[in-house]
Amino acid sequence: MPRIVPCQSLPFSGFPARIRDCGQTRVMSTVIKTVLLLAPAYVYLYINAVYSLKSSHLHYREPLTDLVSQMQETSTAVQNSTNGGHPSTSVYRALEIDHTKASHSLWSEDAQCSKFLVNFGKNIEGTLLLSFPRSGNTWTRYLLEGATGIFTSSVFNDPSLTKAGFLGEVSSLSHNNTIVTKYHFLQKNHHATDPCILLIRNPIRAIASLWAFKIVTSWDVKHVAVIDNSRYNTSEFRNFYQNMLNRWMDVIRNALENSRLRLLPMYYEQLREDPIKEVRRMLNFLRLKPNEERLVCVARHITGKMKGGQKKFNPYTKNEMNQAQEAVKIVNNLLVKRGLPPLPDYSKYEN
Template identity: 40%
Template sequence: MARLSAMRSCFFLAPWTKRRSSRMAFFLAIFLASFLGLCILKVLHPAPGERVSFARAHLRQVLDSLQNEALLQDEGGEVEDEGNGAEGGRGQEQEDEKADNGDQKEMDEEDEGGQRQDEADKGEEEGGQEDERYQEEDEEDQGEVEGYQKDEGDQDEGRGDEDGNEGLGKTDENDFERDDLPLGKTGLPEEKSYRDIKLDFRRSSRRLWPNDDDEFCSRMEVRFAVGMTSSILHSFPRSGNTWMRYLIEAASGVFTGSCYNDKTLIRSGFKGERDSIYWKTTIVTKAHFAKHVGKYKYRPTVIIIRNPARVIISLWSYARIRNRKKRHTKTVSETTLDNEKFRAFVRYQLDKWLHTTLFALKKCRDAFPVFYEIVREDPVGETRRILEFLKVKPPEDRLACMARHVRGNVKGAQKSLDPYTEEEKELFLQALKEVNEALIRRGFPTLPDYSKYKN
């Protein structure tokens, strides 16, 4: 018993706790002290979700106290001078009301600006996880390009465009809404405010013309940029996109990117081909299809337009040349252009060309159309205009060197062919008319006279 009593004494820490009532009081005191401590901690250190509400409640108490003091002061003023006090109170209320209205107006403007910014960033917010899906989309788009090798039956299965739209080439008059089309916009910046380009000297570079007789030109390089928001270089396949990339790289000194990761072009020196648009390392990013144009429609977009009659012949050759190294620059025999497969190919690809071109002209907010035939006539001048649109100061020394090497190593074969029937020519004229109307609606220059160009 003595041992048990000693243990009880040690356990309850004091002799007076031996009685039952004392033990209950002791436990109750501990409970109340703990509860009080938790309440103090909750007030001093609220949870993250409760921190805002606690601050708001405290702020409301302060505002209420200040308002009560102001009312008391107003009442005192009314006792001393009832007339002046009343007028002063009304004047103060009017000023407060104006201030509140001004604050509300500023908040509304900020909300509208935020909504516009959210809308403008909507196409780019999807890029947070783009790098993980990037390769899958590239393979899908590359399969679309290589799918031109399929026969007529395969082509008929794919008559819907990449976004699932039906009726390619048919554009409703209501599609050209005033909100979507800044009418009269020329695409060139109103003020010549150029971007500051920062180059990455840690990554590999490309020397463009190491064998040039001019020592300055022989040392011209192309490098990756740092923190440079990439614009879009859009065109239907086989419209001179790769050649235009070469001219832009030569003139700007910055690599161009692509949505397709073409290994053949990487081996040809286009090192930016594998870089994602979200890495901000390239000046422009190549895109062919409507889904990419729609995805990046809020970025500045250069739209390359070429005569569809020449585009389809080049695309037919590209689809039937098995050698991946030669398909960018070679063409097939004329004998392959006189069969039913080619006839079906013409109709299908003309519909896709018309739909893709109209889609880009309609959806891209900041568009700059470039005509392939005009670029061939004046590659230096057109490249200078593109750099101006991209807000990159044209370096005249690089342009002078580029003028000595305008062809590049990937410019396609230029062959004068006319394999089309009279009915097909009428379809081409109708498609060109629709594109011309879209250009006029945007205030852009119209298509060149294609009858002057043999290829």
């Protein structure tokens, strides 16, 4: 029979007397093991919290090499996620640059980011960037141009945007030289087989912003202007709201009911909340490998020049708010029916 050694005779002289008995020693051993097991998780959470805090500032400055590795940590998870109900692809496409055409520097005053130019491409598969007006389309174009280095185009040929550096504004989907093309409405079955990023914003915020865009006459400030609250208290705005709410539903309904093979819903509120994460989703949908240095520069200059002004004022009556909620339910049901993510809870966002 083996000799049983009393607990008190074990060599615990290095421990305080109060934990020398066997029961307390087992407890202490369990605590130490648990701490060692959880330590890596706490380190990861600390690093993630620090990076999130940095990303919340619009113009933080750190060497690109210090931030690129941090950005790469989230890339794999996004690449393995789903794109609007469609499996993501691991096959990236290469983009050919047209060096015979003009280029543009988004961040010429930033020594670490000025090397990244935006160019026209060649033989690029066309993708629609579809949204109801004032849903963040122009800002999304800026984010994509910064992330990809390829211009975006539009069906509107807005001279104020060309002046602001969106040189692809004069191009179109059929030219196959831009990464996405801006649309605000599509007839049913029009471009039904083209890939589409569908950008959706809370209708009460989009319509209020569109009214300000309509009221302001100067094209130099139309995209960023904020008007006085009293400009909403008119019968013209009440009629405008009714017409535009139906239009908001039509834009989304047509996109969802068309026989599109590839459709990515992008929710403006989530884009504002975490721009780099949502840009990664768009890059994955576009089958483009993220350029981590470019994404760091996008994060450092997140607003760009043409992001619209944000207004917390609510100009709507109780009945109008109820109508908007019903419209949101209809659109949300269409999204879910197609197997796409539901709309965000708009009550959590002020504007």
